[in-house]
Structures are given as structure tokens and as C-alpha cells.
Amino acid sequence: MAVTVSPESDTVATPIQRAFREALYAGAVSLGLFVLFIGLRTDQNISNELILVQRWGLLALVVILTAVGRFLYVGFGQPALERAKAQKAAAPAVAAEPSFVRRNFNKIGIAVLFLYPIAMVLLFGFQGSLKWVDNFGIQILIYVMLAWGLNIVIGLAGLLDLGYVAFYAVGAYAYALLGTHFGLSFWILLPAAGCMAAFWGVMLGFPVLRLRGDYLAIVTLAFGEIIRLVLINWREVTNGSAGISGIPKVSFFGLISFNVSDPNYISKVLGIAQSGAYYKIFLYYLILLLCLLTAFVTIRLRRLPVGRAWEALREDEIACRSLGINTTTTKLTAFATGAMFGGFAGSFFAARQGFVSPESFVFLESAIILAIVVLGGMGSLGGIAVAAAVMIGGTEILRELDFLKTGLRWGDTTLIPGFGPDFTPELYRMLLFGVAMVVVMLWKPRGFVGSREPTAFLKERRAVSGSFTKEGHG
């Protein structure tokens, strides 16, 4: 971490002197930046006139905080970091034995995921657990599945696909339409929706095979938009922007239903009290199993010749051709496989919402899924799952930050004042989202897990550092 801010004359100054000076600079910069943003605020008075509200106190607070922060960082933070670095450099020979958690990360993760709804029910009761299981658990897992699907296309095959949400939409509408019109069950429609999405993956794949890099990205982006516009405008079939409602619920293989009116409703079959939480918990386990299926298939495929060919394609397409690999079919299988998982996730999404409309399939969704893949580290399932939890869970949890309005209280005394009742943390979601991404990308340019797990080994499996792998170019 090279510090380039300090001028040359600093070489003689002690850290504290330097910190003091830099704190002054930082304070001055923040004063200049915020004087208009924070110091003054336009508002309306009772007679609807525009007035300027002056907030010098707040401005002073922000400036002082900035200066103090800079002082602490330069005076104490940096020397400590450098010392730590020097220490690390001094004793490099000790190859750190990965901690227990790290070694068994996957197993622990799966166990936690299986126990999660039970823990929530125990903690918050059936009704209280709804929010945690649905808004957090299911929501995150849907994105995990989508990101793992996209990971096949981008992370493994290196084909930059910005229209991935189109396959999600195809899956969702396939289930919604076939389910409402023909009353087919989820268990038939799930594979059907997957096949349909895979078919469209191939349809998209054909024309874009010859494109690479930026061009491929733009065409896939356009494809995503085309699908959305078709959904909006093909009113007779898709009901336009109004969407399709009344999508049938998933049943437990037809044995147990989650419709209160059905004779085999779960509480009647099992003789327990009625609650909407059963369905959510059931959906949670369903999406968890779908995710595990995705992970299993991805891991298996990576060790099969197709998966290796995908990765080889990402590394060097020309070399692939010189080895007799049919790059056309290899790319198409990557598109199709990725799209299929998108389709599965889409049909699950439709079943969970009971309602689909083109609103759910805008470009922002593609961008979020892509961001998750990039943040997690292209190609790494664990990293992507963590990234999905952080990004989706993070934005969801911002809805929960009530204390930002009220401030932190202990009994009747206010410890930290809040931003007042008209502050809505949700509005800052995207801002925080962006800041988080920038920070992660600076801190770990190749995502949470930058290294690559080899698919075969002779003596020992050693992760390949991210600096050798390529991102692919089309």
C-alpha cells in the first residue's frame, strides 16, 4: 500500500507531525466539499417559500470527524500496518495452516444453511421467522443460484453475458404460463422451464458465437432487453406489464399441499396448527436443494472434459482449436447450461412470488448478478455464495436499520442521536452497495476468492493464484 499523498519533505517529519498536517489538509478538503452539501440546505417554510437552512454545527462535526479520522489513520493506523507487514515479511517461512473453519468452510456452510430456518423458528417463533426465512434466506439463495449459473458462462467459459436475466425471465414465464393455463405441477414444469431457458441460451449463443469481449457483452445486453420488451408488448400471452398472477403454489410432490382449502393441506395431514411459515420453510429447503444441485453439477462439470474445455476457452481460444476442441459447441453448452440454471431459478421465483411481471427482469438484475459473480471471484462457488449473502443480505438488512431513525437508546437516554423519522435507510441502499463494491474491488481485485481450484492433480491440489488465470475475452 504505497502512500503517495505525502510530499517528499515528509521523510524527516515524525508520524505525528505528518498526521497533524494531513489531518488539516483533509479537514480543509472536506470543508470545501461539504460546505454547500451539508452546511446549507434548501427547504420550504410554512408559506411554501424556498428558504436556506443553515447547518453549521453539522458541517463542523463532519469536518472534525474527517480530520480526526485522517489523523488517527496517518498517525497510528499506517505505522501499525507497516509494522504488521514488516513482521509478516520477516517470518514468511511459516506456511499458515488454514484454520479449521477455513478448511471445512463448505461443510460448515451447508450445515448452517440447513439449520438456519430451524434456528429462526426457535428464535422468533413461526410468525416471526417468516421475514428471516423469506426475505433473507430465500432471497439470498435465489441470487446464489443465479450467480452460480452465470458463473458457468462468465467465470468458467469467460463469455461476458450481460443479458442473463433474460433466462431467468424465460424460466419464470414458462412456469407462470404453463402453470396457470394447463395446471401442470411444479415438478414437471421445473425441468421444462430449465429446458426452455437452455433452448433460448442456444438461440442467443448462435448469433453471438463470433463476437468477443465488448461486442458480445452488448449483444447479450440487447438480448435481455428484447426478451423484456417482448414480455411487455405481447399482451395476449403475457398480459403485458400487468403481469401474471395466481401462479399455483408448489406442492410436496402432490402429497402435501400448502393451500389452506385443499384436503391435503399440511396442517391437516400432519395435525399441526395452521401457519404461512410452513410454505416458506418448504420453499427455503427447495431452493437450498436447487442451489446444491447447481453446485454439484458445476463441480462435476468442471472435472469433466466439457468443464475443462470451458476453462481452456477462457484461457486461450486459439490454443483450444489447435487441440481439436470444437469451440462452437463448447460455447453453446456453456450458454445452455448457464441458462438452464437461470431457468430453474426463474420458475422457482414465479412459484414463490405467485406473480410475475416484466418489472422483475430489468437490466439492473443482470448487473447485480454479474456484480455478485465478480465480487465473489469468478469461478469460485464459495466466494460467490458469500458475495450473494453480503450483497443481497446487506441491502435487505438496510431495511431493518430502524435505529438509524431513532438513534441508539438505552432505556430513556439517547446514546447517539438518529437521523430523525424522515430518514429512510433504504434510499441509501444503492449508495452503500456501490461503496461496498468499490472497497472490495480495491481490497481484493479478483474478488473474495481470487484463486482457482485445479480440477485434477498428480501429487497435491494447490490453488492457482489469480494472477495467472485470465478473465476471457468473449
Next chain:
Amino acid sequence: MNATPSSSDFILQVEHLSMKFGGLIAIGDLSFQARRGEITALIGPNGAGKTTVFNCITGFYKPSEGMITLNRKDGSSYLLERLPNHEIPARAKVARTFQNIRLFSGMTLLENLLVAQHNKLMKASGYTFLGLFGFSSYRQASAESIELAKHWLEKANLVDRADDPAGDLPYGAQRRLEIARAMCTGPELLCLDEPAAGLNPKESAALNELLNDIKDNTGTSILLIEHDMSVVMQISDHVVVLEYGRKISDGSPQSVRTDPRVIAAYLGVDDEEVETVLTEVGDEAVIEQLDTGPDSAHGPGSSASMMAGPVSDSVEHADQGERVTVSRGASKAAQVDARARAAVASKPVKPVAAAKPASPAPAKPTGRSPTPKPRGGRK
């Protein structure tokens, strides 16, 4: 050479191959053959079109004209210019390496060699479906492919680094790995584009050994582009020399190395040098020509004038990227021919001079350096 070699003696037959890029003739009417089980070297100065020949053979370029026939051991023949790119390694069993190494740098050495066995493994995995469900037939094929990879890693002396990323290898090792990867496709013809480029003498010797080993133990024929004459002269059985896309010589290493046209093409016979040689010899006609320019009365030599001096200076160093439309007059080899003809035609009577002009050009260079060195910089 045998009296009448049957076509199956040749693994590769290139006939009247031409490749044009716009106005640039990168290869012009090239014909040559590579014998089965031999190492055939393709040499020539920078920009002669060697890599372009490889790209035509391996399907990366579609030749403008000509026919490339590959005869496999089992008797089947393939017209390579008609096969799609990826079927040439898969069906015609031609493997290649690249001048600027193309490894899968983020994959381990072992994985690189497994990717090379893609088609075989794909079939064994039932086009993925059997493999996905873990059928034992695939597991067996997979184990066999690892054995084969290990075999070639051992041959390339890389087995200790099998689990390291390919991008982490030193340059020489990357070259060996690329050859090992090509061999893992089980080729009958192996095309190597400058395998010794950038190797130190020790590595170069190791490479010679590896190539001889491949030739002797696998029955794979090798087509080799190389600038390093020590490699070419030591291991090749047959040498084809290109200059400006045309074949200027073809034969055993011995005959090629003493061919005046080759020496001229490689060393560049500066016009002044030729002049001095001829002037020393006392060729008055030449001296006269030097003063007055080409004289149409002087027979066949006039068409390809040796006065092409200024022109050839500008194309002398045809660097990569620089596009030069080559006239016949720019070719050094053609100049040697022309000179010889001109000299013979102009001075048929003088006995002293008649003996010498027949080999004016080689006289000097051979004395200076026994093995021609490439002229101009390497890429």
C-alpha cells in the same frame, strides 16, 4: 531419394499453395512434401511466410489456392484446406505449437495436458452425460488420460511441476510443455513453430533430444520451423527453404546449407559485395553495367536486374507487421540466379572468368561462416 515414392510415403503433400493477404502474397505457389517418420524443417528469413504455411496446414487460414493432403498411417487421406479448423487435430491428427507460446496459463500443467485429450475423454464421458453420473468407464478413461499426461510430463522433464500453473513456468519449460500438450492429442504430424526460440544452449540440446525421442519412439512426423541452425542441421532429415513466400531450396540439410541461393537469402549478398567480387574477377561487362545500368542487349540477366539495389535495401528487412509487396527482383536468391546467368551469358569466352562467375556469391559467405545465421531481428 527412392526412385518412385508412393504417395503414402509422404505424410504431408503441399501442392501449389498460395496465400494472399490483400495485395501481399505471403505464400506463392509453394509445393513440398514431408516424409513420414522424418523431421522436415521449414526455414527462411523473417517474414518469409513460414508461420503462414503452418496456419494454412492447421486450418487457421484458408489458403487462396492449392491443395494440402495429409495421408494417415491407416491409409486415409484428408484434404486439410477443406476441413474445419478444429477437425484437423481431431481427425487428421495434426497438432501444432505456436511461435508466441499459447498455454492455458491459469491451469496446471496436468490440466493443460488433459485439455489436449478432450475429444477422447469427451467420448469416454458419453458426451458428459455418463461422466456426470460417475460411470466407471469414464473414471477409467480419466485415469488413463492422467497416465498419458504423466508420461509426457516425464518426457518433457516437467513432472515435478505437474501441479503448478503453466503461467508460472520459465520460458524454456513453457516451450517444452507446449510440445508435450500437442503430443497428448496423439498426432501423426507435429508442427512446431520455432520451438528453440529463446532457449539457452542447454535447453536447446534438451529440445533436440526430445524431438528425436518423439521421432524415434512415437512414429510422429515433425514439421519444424526454426531459425536456430544448430537445431535444424542436427535433427532435420529434410529442409525446405522459403524466401518471400517462395521455395528457394529443398533437400537434405547438407545440400541446403551450401546452396548459394539459401546463403544469399540468409546472409543477404549486399550489392556492393557482389560487385566487388565480380570486379575483382575482372568482369568487364559487369563493370560496364554498373556504370550504365541494365543493358537490354545482355540476355536473360536484364529482366531480373541486379541493379535492384535501392529497392532491395528497402525490403531487405521485412519485419513483422511491415507489409511489403514483394517483387521478384527483391529476392536475394533470385538475384543470385540472375547474376550467375548474367555473368555466364556475358562472358562465355574468357576462361578465367567463366569458371568463377558460376559461384561468385557463395565464395565469400562460405568462407566467413559455415552455418548461415538468420538475418534481422527475431520477434
